[in-house]
Amino acid sequence: MNRKHFISTIAGATATAVAGAGAIAAHSVEPGENSVSLIKAPDHKVKRGVALYSYQRALKSHSVTLENCIEELSDIGAYGIEAIGQVIIKDYPNPSDRWIGEWWEMMDKYGTTPVCYTNFHDQWLQKSRPMTTAENLEHQMIDFNLGRRMGFTKFRMLVGTPIELMEAAIPVCEKLGLWMGLEIHAPVPFSSRLIERILGLAEKHPDAIGLLPDMGIFQKYPSPSAREQQIAQGTLTRDIALYIEDAYRKGLDKAEVVSRVKGMKPRPGDTSYADMVYSANPEDPKDLIPIMKYCRHIHGKFHEMNKGSDYTDARIIYDEVVPVLMQYGYDGYICTEFEGQRFMDAGTDEFDQVRRQHVMLKRLMGK
Amino acid sequence: MEEKYILKYGFRNVYQAGRITGFQFKFVIPYYRGIYLSCLDEFSVKVDGENFSLNNVSIKIGERIFPWKEVDVAYDVFWTYGDPATVIVSKPGGLETGLHTIELGMFIRKSYIVWTDPEGIYDFVIPPLPKSELPDKDPRYGFQTFSDQLSLVI
Numbered sequence: 072m073n074r075k076h077f078i079s080t081i082a083g084a085t086a087t088a089v090a091g092a093g094a095i096a097a098h099s100v101e102p103g104e105n106s107v108s109l110i111k112a113p114d115h116k117v118k119r120g121v122a123l124y125s126y127q128r129a130l131k132s133h134s135v136t137l138e139n140c141i142e143e144l145s146d147i148g149a150y151g152i153e154a155i156g157q158v159i160i161k162d163y164p165n166p167s168d169r170w171i172g173e174w175w176e177m178m179d180k181y182g183t184t185p186v187c188y189t190n191f192h193d194q195w196l197q198k199s200r201p202m203t204t205a206e207n208l209e210h211q212m213i214d215f216n217l218g219r220r221m222g223f224t225k226f227r228m229l230v231g232t233p234i235e236l237m238e239a240a241i242p243v244c245e246k247l248g249l250w251m252g253l254e255i256h257a258p259v260p261f262s263s264r265l266i267e268r269i270l271g272l273a274e275k276h277p278d279a280i281g282l283l284p285d286m287g288i289f290q291k292y293p294s295p296s297a298r299e300q301q302i303a304q305g306t307l308t309r310d311i312a313l314y315i316e317d318a319y320r321k322g323l324d325k326a327e328v329v330s331r332v333k334g335m336k337p338r339p340g341d342t343s344y345a346d347m348v349y350s351a352n353p354e355d356p357k358d359l360i361p362i363m364k365y366c367r368h369i370h371g372k373f374h375e376m377n378k379g380s381d382y383t384d385a386r387i388i389y390d391e392v393v394p395v396l397m398q399y400g401y402d403g404y405i406c407t408e409f410e411g412q413r414f415m416d417a418g419t420d421e422f423d424q425v426r427r428q429h430v431m432l433k434r435l436m437g438k
Numbered sequence: 439m440e441e442k443y444i445l446k447y448g449f450r451n452v453y454q455a456g457r458i459t460g461f462q463f464k465f466v467i468p469y470y471r472g473i474y475l476s477c478l479d480e481f482s483v484k485v486d487g488e489n490f491s492l493n494n495v496s497i498k499i500g501e502r503i504f505p506w507k508e509v510d511v512a513y514d515v516f517w518t519y520g521d522p523a524t525v526i527v528s529k530p531g532g533l534e535t536g537l538h539t540i541e542l543g544m545f546i547r548k549s550y551i552v553w554t555d556p557e558g559i560y561d562f563v564i565p566p567l568p569k570s571e572l573p574d575k576d577p578r579y580g581f582q583t584f585s586d587q588l589s590l591v592i
Contacts, residue, residue: 124470127470128441130519130520131466131519131520132520133520155470155471157471157472157473157516157519158470158471158472158519161518162518163472163516163518164516191471191549191550192550193473193474193477193549193550194549194550195477195547195548195549195550195551196474196476196477196513196549197476197513198476198479198510198547229550230552230560231550231551231552231560232550234557234559263559264557264558264559265559265560268559412441
């Protein structure tokens with residue numbers, strides 16, 4: 072089944088309904104005829120937030136505190152928090168009531184809101200066998216309860232979370248008012264049996280289960296930092312690399328580019344660079360439209376913002392995805408996750424990268 | 439930007455009843471979250487080229503010390519993200535004052551990842567393999583090694 076066929080069969084009715092509603096609620100920043108003020112609140116429901124994972128190096132080295140990070144979210148107007156319980160909770164899985172109290176004091180002080188709890192389900196706690204579904208559910212309650220104590224109502228379930236567990240957890244979530252979103256993370260294709268299974272459950276239990284797109288699925292371009300590292304290591308030639316990237320952006324045929332590179336006295340790294348650049352296979356942002364009503368959170372993965380005052384993502388087509396979210400009525404947060412630590416050079420800073428992404432998002436979203 | 443996991447502080451000989459019974463050093467988790475200690479799946483310690491048997495190795499998390507054979511079943515012990523763990527190695531007489539090369543290896547079991555897939559719904563990722571066929575073939579297996587030179591004073 073190809074992607075179009077899949078979308079039309081699985082969520083066809085939904086697509087029509089959502090697209091219709093979206094047309095009415097279309098994003099507009101133009102002042103209306105009778106507008107007095109030049110400032111008009113943008114007409115969409117997309118909100119900005121940050122996944123604290125973005126600051127993982129700073130948190131790990133204890134060069135900043137959790138409170139420093141929460142204050143920073145407030146300072147950039149990204150009031151929604153996504154967090155990994157197993158990273159930020161002091162004395163996980165048994166934090167003291169005092170620690171939970173301090174968490175709520177920070178929310179009050181900085182005006183932030185707990186939005187999404189990233190859930191690592193440790194089904195292979197034992198070396199010899201995975202947990203049974205009953206054991207899985209019992210173990211899952213640790214995170215559900217921790218998340219609830221901290222005010223999180225949405226749970227990002229990672230690819231690999233057993234389907235049987237998610238199915239078994241639906242009644243619990245309905246009772247407790249929690250929502251589980253299975254992440255759509257590369258290389259999970261939109262058209263897969265996994266997504267199909269979740270959509271089937273989401274249609275019946277939309278308040279308990281759904282999908283949580285990771286913006287990494289819209290990655291289209293190679294990493295400038297990785298390119299510079301390869302050039303510095305002498306495995307890649309700058310002129311050839313830049314030619315390949317430029318040709319790719321212009322939509323030139325790969326065969327033509329490879330043939331031209333052959334005439335440029337390439338090193339082995341140059342030839343494989345063309346393969347790498349052309350291997351990107353981003354999803355189409357419009358494929359979000361039919362599933363949007365089942366998406367209550369978005370994981371704003373990114374690896375690298377362009378340097379200087381450009382404020383554009385070097386790799387992921389946010390400029391194409393965000394307008395679709397605004398126009399088709401996505402109601403929720405995009406929580407930024409900076410994940411480019413491995414490629415950072417000495418001049419890169421996690422806080423600066425997140426700020427750069429939020430300048431971009433604010434410009435795209437109008438708020 | 440490379441991250442350091444073996445720490446420059448905390449390296450010393452271990453004294454018991456006036457005798458040096460071994461040495462210790464500290465490291466932080468080479469991972470992006472904390473883990474239940476039972477997920478520390480494999481481990482190796484080599485100092486100045488000498489491999490130490492895991493029978494002589496203990497891991498200290500917080501104030502609790504676990505001989506290696508107890509790590510496997512430490513299902514309820516959580517190694518907090520960013521908090522150093524201490525490796526304690528039995529070696530009567532300990533190490534000499536001066537420079538030592540420490541080589542540390544470990545496999546952290548990715549406990550949330552699909553290792554079995556009876557319904558075949560993860561076939562777009564990688565076909566899960568029986569664990570008996572690990573470690574060579576499965577990309578989910580990743581034994582990491584780190585080395586650094588540390589100065590021991592006492």
